[in-house]
Amino acid sequence: MDVQRILFPTDFSDCAEQALNHALFLAEDFGAELHMLHAVVLHQEDPANPDLRFTSDVELLDRLSQVAQSRLAELADRSPAHVKVRQIERRGFSASVVILEYAEEVEADLIVMGTHGHRGAARFFLGSVAEEVVRHAPCPVLTLRAVDEPRTLDAVESILVPVDFSDHSHDAVAEAAELALRWKASIELVHVLEIPPLPAFYGPVPDVGSAQRLLEISNEELAALAASRIPEGVDWSATTLEGAAATEITRHAQESGADLVVIPSHGRSGLDRLLMGSTTERVLRMAECPVLTLRPTRSG
Secondary structure (H helix, E strand, O other): OOOOEEEOOOOOHHHHHHHHHHHHHHHHHHOOOOEEEEEOOOOOOOOOHHHHHOOOHHHHOOOOHHHHHHHHHHHHOOOOOOOOOOEEEOOOHEEEHHHHHHHHHOOEEEEEEEEOOOOOOOOOOHHHHHHHHHOOOOOOOOOOOOOOOOOOOOOOOOOEEEEOOHHHHHHHHHHHHHHHHHHOOEEEEEOOOOOOOOHHOOOOOHHHOHHHHHHHHHHHHHHHHHHOOOOOOOOOOEEEOOOOOHHHHHHHHHOOOOOEEEEEEOOOOOOOOOOOOHHHHHHHHHOOOEEEEEEEOOOO
């Protein structure tokens, strides 16, 4: 990954505060320019409804802009001296649109953001914003869910990569391998067998389709994938789990102490898919460690 410009959208919430630490770490590690962006958005303003009408839109927006500039300056002061920081506040009707348009404008190489922000009628950064950014961002997105005891990111030692054997997940393994080389980290490939329960009237499942055989096939395929995509010098392991994909991925990441999950935004399509875009979204909501979501680079 060639990271020269990192975009850090913030609404100054606790979740964004936790994401800032990771944005600073990555900016310092890659020697990247850090763009701190705040979107000034007035939600629920309705000129036709007196209860939802502001007395002075211009005055309120100006005041919000002043507050945003002051808060951005405070965040910038916490940056290492050798990290170049830009402070930007933009007005718009949607926080996600502001973020995506700015990412395109500056050709951001990475977006770092919290998954949830403030709540309430006067807040402008919601969980749905992160999901929209992940879906449509022109670059990888690193998201963090707010946790009670956040870890300070000063190193990445273990990377977990969910695999559904689609081309997208193969690409994710290759990207994770580059990061592992950079950070001298280990990689764990994880595949989840989602075997749907069958009603009793279908009878016993044939031996050829048994979970044990699927487990063996999965482990063989994971080993082959590692051999083709992970270079020498990177320690790796492979694990096959059974259950609901998002639940098992996030549970295993927590139990194994993974520092980072690298996952494509979309996996297989069709009835046999084991890792869908919806699975990625659930991982974003549930994971306690940072999740790096990669944009598909091909249609396969």
